[in-house]
Amino acid sequence: MAYRYLFEQMVRRELRQKYKGSALGVLWYLVNPLVLMGAYYLMFGIIFKVAGPDQPEQYPLFLLIGLVVWIFFSQSLLSSAPSLLEHGALVRKARFPREAIPASVVTVQLVTFVVLLALLAPVTIAIRGSLDPALLVLPLVLACLFAFVLGLALAVSVLHAYFRDVAPILSAALLPWFFMSPIFFEPESITQRETARFVLEWVNPVAPFIGSVRDVVYGGAVPQAADLAYILVAATIALLGGIALFRRMQGELAVVV
Amino acid sequence: MSGRFDDSVAPGEIVLEHASRAFSVRADRGRSLKELLIGRRRAGGPPPVEALKDVSLRIEPGETVGMVGRNGAGKSSTLRVLSGIVPLNSGRVACGGQIVAQLELGAGFGRDFSGRENIFLNGALHGLVKEQIEARIEAIVEFSELGDFIDAPVATYSSGMFLRLGFAIAAHLDADVLLIDEVLAVGDEAFQRKCEARIAEQIAAGATLVLVSHDAALIERTCQRVVVLDGGRKIFDGPVGEGMHFYHRLMGTPEEEAASPPMPSEPPGERV
Numbered sequence: 001m002a003y004r005y006l007f008e009q010m011v012r013r014e015l016r017q018k019y020k021g022s023a024l025g026v027l028w029y030l031v032n033p034l035v036l037m038g039a040y041y042l043m044f045g046i047i048f049k050v051a052g053p054d055q056p057e058q059y060p061l062f063l064l065i066g067l068v069v070w071i072f073f074s075q076s077l078l079s080s081a082p083s084l085l086e087h088g089a090l091v092r093k094a095r096f097p098r099e100a101i102p103a104s105v106v107t108v109q110l111v112t113f114v115v116l117l118a119l120l121a122p123v124t125i126a127i128r129g130s131l132d133p134a135l136l137v138l139p140l141v142l143a144c145l146f147a148f149v150l151g152l153a154l155a156v157s158v159l160h161a162y163f164r165d166v167a168p169i170l171s172a173a174l175l176p177w178f179f180m181s182p183i184f185f186e187p188e189s190i191t192q193r194e195t196a197r198f199v200l201e202w203v204n205p206v207a208p209f210i211g212s213v214r215d216v217v218y219g220g221a222v223p224q225a226a227d228l229a230y231i232l233v234a235a236t237i238a239l240l241g242g243i244a245l246f247r248r249m250q251g252e253l254a255v256v257v
Numbered sequence: 258m259s260g261r262f263d264d265s266v267a268p269g270e271i272v273l274e275h276a277s278r279a280f281s282v283r284a285d286r287g288r289s290l291k292e293l294l295i296g297r298r299r300a301g302g303p304p305p306v307e308a309l310k311d312v313s314l315r316i317e318p319g320e321t322v323g324m325v326g327r328n329g330a331g332k333s334s335t336l337r338v339l340s341g342i343v344p345l346n347s348g349r350v351a352c353g354g355q356i357v358a359q360l361e362l363g364a365g366f367g368r369d370f371s372g373r374e375n376i377f378l379n380g381a382l383h384g385l386v387k388e389q390i391e392a393r394i395e396a397i398v399e400f401s402e403l404g405d406f407i408d409a410p411v412a413t414y415s416s417g418m419f420l421r422l423g424f425a426i427a428a429h430l431d432a433d434v435l436l437i438d439e440v441l442a443v444g445d446e447a448f449q450r451k452c453e454a455r456i457a458e459q460i461a462a463g464a465t466l467v468l469v470s471h472d473a474a475l476i477e478r479t480c481q482r483v484v485v486l487d488g489g490r491k492i493f494d495g496p497v498g499e500g501m502h503f504y505h506r507l508m509g510t511p512e513e514e515a516a517s518p519p520m521p522s523e524p525p526g527e528r529v
Contacts, residue, residue, distance in 0.1 A: 006381035013367055013378060020369040093364035095341040095356070096382045254342045255280065 003097050010104035015111070029112045033071045037064050037116075044184040058127055058218075064120055065218050066183035069210045072113035073149055074174050080105040080153035081160045081167040088257040098250050099243075102157040106150050114142075117217070124217060132220030141212045141223070147235040148209065151242030158249045161257050181206050205234050262341040268354025268433040269318030269465040271339060276312045276348035278334060279305040308334035310489040311348070318353075318433070321466040323480035323497065325473075325504045330486040332469040336360060336436045339467065354433025357383065359440050362423030368412040372403055372422050375411055379426045393429045400455070401425035402448070417444045428455045435459060438469045453479065473501055 019028040045060050080102040084091060087101050125131055160166035180200065187200035187207075201207050208230040212223040223231075266272060282303045308331045316322055324332045337343040338350050340358035365382060366375045376397055380390035398407050401422045403414075411419065421444050441452055456479065460466055470476055476483065476497065483500025485493035485507065493503045 003381075003384060005386040006384070009378045009381040013370065017367060017369060090365040090382070093342070093358070093360050094382050095358070096384075251344045254337070 003100065006096060007100050007104060007107075010100045011107045014104045014108045029108070030115060033068065033075075033112065033116055036071065037067050040067055040184065061120070061123055061127055062214065062218055063184050064123075065117075065214050066181075066210045068113060068116045068120065069145070069213050070178060070181060070183050070206070071116070072109055072145070073206055073209075074178070075112075076106045076109040076149045076153050077156050077170055078167075078174070079109065080157045081170055082157075084157050084161045084253060085257050091257045092254050098253055099154060099246060102153045103150060105157075106146070106153045109149075110146055120217065128218070128220060134216050134220050134222045137222050138213075138216050140228075141209075141216060141231065144231040144235040145209050145213070147239040148205070148231070149238075151235070151238030151240070154242035154246040158246045158253070161253055162249065177204070177206070180204060182210055202230070205238075208234070262344065263349065263351035264341075264353055266351045266353040267318055269463065270351070270353045271314070271316035271434065271465060271467070272349065272351040273312050273314040273335075273338070274349040276309050276314075276338060276345050276350055277307070278309040278338060278343065278345050279307045280334075281305045307489050309338065309345075312486075312489070312491050313348075314484065314491065314494070316465060316467070318465055319460070319463050320482060321460055321480045322468070323476035323483045323500070324467060324469045324486065325471070325476060325483060325500075326486035327508065331489040332486055333360070333438055334489075335486065336438050336467065336469060339434075340436050352434055355383070355431055356434045356436065357427050357430045357432035358436040358438075359424070359427045360436070360438045362420045362427070362440050363411075364423075366411050366419070366423070369410055371410055372401070372407040372414070373398075375422070376426055380430070383430050385430070397422075397425045397429050400428065400451070417448075420444060421448060424452055428452070428459070432459060432464050434465045434467070436467050439471065441470065441472070441475060473505070477501060 015026055015029075019025055022028060024031065041060055041063060045063055083101050083105045084098065090096075091098060091101075121131075156166060156170060181204055182200060187197045191197055191200070201211070208227050212227050212231055215221050215223040215227070263272075282305065306329075310331075312331070312335065324335065326332050334343070336358060337360065338345060339352050340356055340360070341350075341352065342358070342360075363375075365379060367378065370378070373394070376394055377387070377390050401407070401418075401424075403418060403422060406414065406418060407422075411422070414422070420440070424440070435456065437456070441449060441456075453475075456466065460479075466479065468476065468479055480497050483493070483495065483497045483504065484491060485500060485504050487507065492507075493500055495503075
């Protein structure tokens, strides 16, 4: 594991590079998601009260937890897609495990995500009364989420290095994907049709991750076995598939980036 | 396996067997999705450039090899293949031990980071861990002659300072194989002498050197063996004196090279 230190260095560099020299520094990583959360809260929590959970005063928390999961997912993919090209000077001139580049991008997003989640925890306590022991499942759920996103990020980054349409397609796809994900609604509260609910809950692979994090943090309950099984399988497939694709395609990276 | 980089040979040993590599020449290097879906690349444009054509080369640990040839002969491609950055289309490449490729000094520097921070990142890129880098950081800083600038962002460096730091890092990585591409024209004359002396020290410690340069005097001072490449083929491999002679004749009379079809294998020291 000689390259563990390289990974550490890459994460550090990734974290500080973007906002180096700015007054807020790394705090900027939190500003954008917080502004986004504020805007969606204003829109869906106050202006349009979409079909949310039963207790409206707890809706903000419901919304924000779904949103932080989505922000982690989408920001990780959006920033890892061009990452190999952005580090082209390194890729062209040095030999090292190139996985370290997208992995460091996702890790920085993970740090942001965990900080945002930690900011939400006091709100949870304030509104929901107590910290539930179900929170102990959270590390497992987050590990699955990280593996899932990392696998997709590896795939997206290496694909974009060869096919430059990948990042634009991704950013176009993420917007409708966002609205189809159970972030500001629960599938059962917006439709009674079985097929539509099935699509919203299971065909969209992000949905069970949002559901599981929300079950634990917001619902104070351990996710259902079906959800846990789904996220375990999805995480395994995404990670192994992403690693395999990256290994297979990385040979020509120094030539194409 | 064909094209796969092999690091299972002895530290410092270099093997190329029937190595071939071509590069497509296009302005936009990525492929568009349309081309992927149609299943073929746009027609037209120049054909791929064959940078290496069936090159075989064996370098023993501790040898010092100069690689010469005109522009586009395949020298830099050879170094990129030996360093494992670019794979072969066919043939075998093997290179053992810690490979330090100086293809472009300071290539991976983060401009917003200090010299010191970049030393850590660069060391990490070569598989070193924190303690190993800390153990040699004083030597690197001293060698680079940057003084207090080492804690200033690299963006504020002059190009000479930038290159000096790049060389200083690469020169302290305990290389088994040193691959150097025309980067010794670093800084002023005094610093160049210092670089050469440092390379000599590493050779004395047993490192293998492959040096690409157009500086004939430098090759003659540093290398015992010379490989001449032309059009992606090896056309000479032998002792430095004879090799440079061959090279000078090649450069003086370019029509000569067209008349002699190269052969795949050759005893050292003979024109092929």
